[in-house]
Amino acid sequence: MEIVRVPEVHEFPPEDQKFLEAGKAWFKIDFVPKMGRVLRVVPDFGRTYGRASRRAMSDGALSRAQKELIAATVSAINVCEY
Amino acid sequence: MAGVTHALNAVADGLRLPPEFSPSSRTPLLAVMEPGEATPEVKAAFDEIMTFYAMDRPPAVFRWMARDPGFFQDYWAATREAFRDRKLDRKMKEVLAFAASLTAKSDYGVDFHYREARRLGVSEQGMTEAIEVAQCFNTVTKIADALQLQPDFDPRPGTR
Numbered sequence: 492m493e494i495v496r497v498p499e500v501h502e503f504p505p506e507d508q509k510f511l512e513a514g515k516a517w518f519k520i521d522f523v524p525k526m527g528r529v530l531r532v533v534p535d536f537g538r539t540y541g542r543a544s545r546r547a548m549s550d551g552a553l554s555r556a557q558k559e560l561i562a563a564t565v566s567a568i569n570v571c572e573y
Numbered sequence: 574m575a576g577v578t579h580a581l582n583a584v585a586d587g588l589r590l591p592p593e594f595s596p597s598s599r600t601p602l603l604a605v606m607e608p609g610e611a612t613p614e615v616k617a618a619f620d621e622i623m624t625f626y627a628m629d630r631p632p633a634v635f636r637w638m639a640r641d642p643g644f645f646q647d648y649w650a651a652t653r654e655a656f657r658d659r660k661l662d663r664k665m666k667e668v669l670a671f672a673a674s675l676t677a678k679s680d681y682g683v684d685f686h687y688r689e690a691r692r693l694g695v696s697e698q699g700m701t702e703a704i705e706v707a708q709c710f711n712t713v714t715k716i717a718d719a720l721q722l723q724p725d726f727d728p729r730p731g732t733r
Contacts, residue, residue: 492721492723493720493721493722493723494720494721495720497722520725522725524725525722525723525725526713526716526717526722526725529716529720529722530713530716540712543709544709544713546705547702547705547706547708547709548706548709551698551699551702552695552696552698552699552701552702553668553699553702553703553706557665557668558702558703558706560661560665560669561668561669561672561703561706561707561710562706562709562710564575564669564672564673564676565672565673565676565706565707565710565711565714566710566714567575567673568575568579568672568673568676568677569676569711569714569715569718571714571717571718572724573713573714573717573718573722573723573724573725
């Protein structure tokens with residue numbers, strides 16, 4: 492079990508709710524992932540980290556699909572179930 | 574590919590084998606085979622490895638392995654299979670091996686796979702982006718583990 496309570500989307504300020512909801516389209520899913528919500532618990536961290544991460548994962552010299560493979564590899568090496 | 578990379582890095586760094594392409598003061602803890610000492614079968618594999626990686630000497634991690642020719646030949650064949658072009662091309666696999674090496678903090682692997690990815694055509698910008706992604710996911714995996722976040726996705730039926 493999580494050692495912290497993961498807030499629901501409606502508990503965040505409107506600016507953060509908008510970003511979190513946009514994540515559904517980004518990931519093509521019908522829910523807001525826990526990580527996005529956890530990161531926004533400290534707003535000034537979550538907002539800046541969120542922008543940096545979104546920039547890092549966007550199509551560039553490497554495609555977003557290639558970047559997701561890199562992310563999966565990092566997660567595997569770190570043995571991160573999440 | 575990730576498993577083979579991780580294992581080769583563990584052996585190379587554990588035995589303190591010097592990086593292949595960067596200056597290093599490392600001294601190997603154990604002797605590696607010199608190409609001149611190789612049997613014909615081992616030499617044939619060494620030649621194949623040098624062609625595969627476009628190197629003028631076999632990488633030290635394979636020269637270590639060659640002390641046991643049977644193991645070496647099979648492990649090299651498995652490595653070649655893991656890295657050859659299939660649904661993912663070899664260039665992308667080298668980027669992934671680089672990310673795996675970076676994440677595992679492997680001096681040997683970072684040096685080796687950065688060079689391989691660049692040699693196979695990944696641009697500096699591409700490598701910069703790969704490092705950014707690795708950095709971001711080293712951030713979130715650490716946070717997820719520290720907070721024991723349960724996965725958002727679970728492929729088992731009835732668990733969502």
